[in-house]
Amino acid sequence: MSSVKVECVIKERNRIAESPVWEEGDGTLLFVDIMGQKIKRWDPVTNRTQSLATENLVGSVVPRQRGGYVAAEGTRFIAVDWEKQSITAIAQIDRQRDKIRFNDGKVDPAGRFFAGTMALGTNPAELERGQGALYSLQPDHTVHMHVDQVSLSNGLDWSPDQSTFYYIDSLSYRVDAFDYSVATGSISNRREVYRLEKEEGFPDGMCVDVEGRLWVACFNGGRVLRIDPQTGARMQTLRLPVDKITSCCFGGKDFCDLYVTSASEGLDDDALAGQPEAGSVFKITGLGAKGIAPYSFEG
Numbered sequence: 001m002s003s004v005k006v007e008c009v010i011k012e013r014n015r016i017a018e019s020p021v022w023e024e025g026d027g028t029l030l031f032v033d034i035m036g037q038k039i040k041r042w043d044p045v046t047n048r049t050q051s052l053a054t055e056n057l058v059g060s061v062v063p064r065q066r067g068g069y070v071a072a073e074g075t076r077f078i079a080v081d082w083e084k085q086s087i088t089a090i091a092q093i094d095r096q097r098d099k100i101r102f103n104d105g106k107v108d109p110a111g112r113f114f115a116g117t118m119a120l121g122t123n124p125a126e127l128e129r130g131q132g133a134l135y136s137l138q139p140d141h142t143v144h145m146h147v148d149q150v151s152l153s154n155g156l157d158w159s160p161d162q163s164t165f166y167y168i169d170s171l172s173y174r175v176d177a178f179d180y181s182v183a184t185g186s187i188s189n190r191r192e193v194y195r196l197e198k199e200e201g202f203p204d205g206m207c208v209d210v211e212g213r214l215w216v217a218c219f220n221g222g223r224v225l226r227i228d229p230q231t232g233a234r235m236q237t238l239r240l241p242v243d244k245i246t247s248c249c250f251g252g253k254d255f256c257d258l259y260v261t262s263a264s265e266g267l268d269d270d271a272l273a274g275q276p277e278a279g280s281v282f283k284i285t286g287l288g289a290k291g292i293a294p295y296s297f298e299g
Contacts, residue, residue: 250291
């Protein structure tokens with residue numbers, strides 16, 4: 001069995017790196033810096049990172065089938081033309097909701113872009129609760145709300161057989177599951193899959209492997225957890241050299257490498273001295289696991 005190796009591959013002090021997505025065709029890693037208001041794209045061959053500035057805080061970004069990307073930015077969905085370095089608004093969420101922003105998001109197997117919101121702020125313990133919701137952007141650019149009264153909408157993904165939707169509201173300290181209809185995009189029958197222990201921090205972003213295991217990033221926990229959603233058992237704990245782990249995705253050849261994003265926001269000088277790689281992106285190899293290629297937005 002190969003040994004697990006953790007390597008810092010993007011040595012940048014992002015404020016809150018999030019929403020990593022591996023682009024199989026180009027062999028690049030796409031992600032955002034939420035507070036830095038940037039969409040970034042890293043090429044491991046050249047070790048070069050390109051970026052595009054956004055107008056508002058940007059929570060997540062996903063590939064688009066027709067080319068370019070779609071992002072959840074501020075309180076709207078936007079289309080991103082990477083070649084022209086331009087942004088175009090697609091849809092606005094509920095205008096009556098102020099002092100919120102989009103956070104994590106991902107595309108479902110049918111090409112819908114699911115993304116959730118949260119109250120403005122960077123310290124989870126101080127956020128106003130129940131201000132967020134979970135939405136989906138349909139291929140025709142209409143927006144549907146799926147869950148209301150969310151405190152900090154975060155990680156999400158689908159089971160390999162597409163029948164289950166996994167979802168995290170960070171301030172619940174839980175990973176939940178819903179029954180999922182690919183045909184309609186509807187969710188139902190919410191239940192708890194895993195509840196984090198205090199030392200594990202807040203559950204943040206996550207991804208699913210081909211065996212249906214969940215890989216959950218732990219903010220303020222300095223780790224990624226591998227969880228069996230069928231039994232609720234913690235199968236593995238991967239520790240990293242920084243505390244504020246934000247999300248993860250599989251990528252690289254055959255989707256066998258785990259890319260993990262982190263944050264530096266909120267750390268004082270002493271903390272940063274002790275965690276000089278805070279805000280960087282890490283690659284974990286030797287896991288013996290394989291991820292699922294990400295879906296692209298259809299509209």
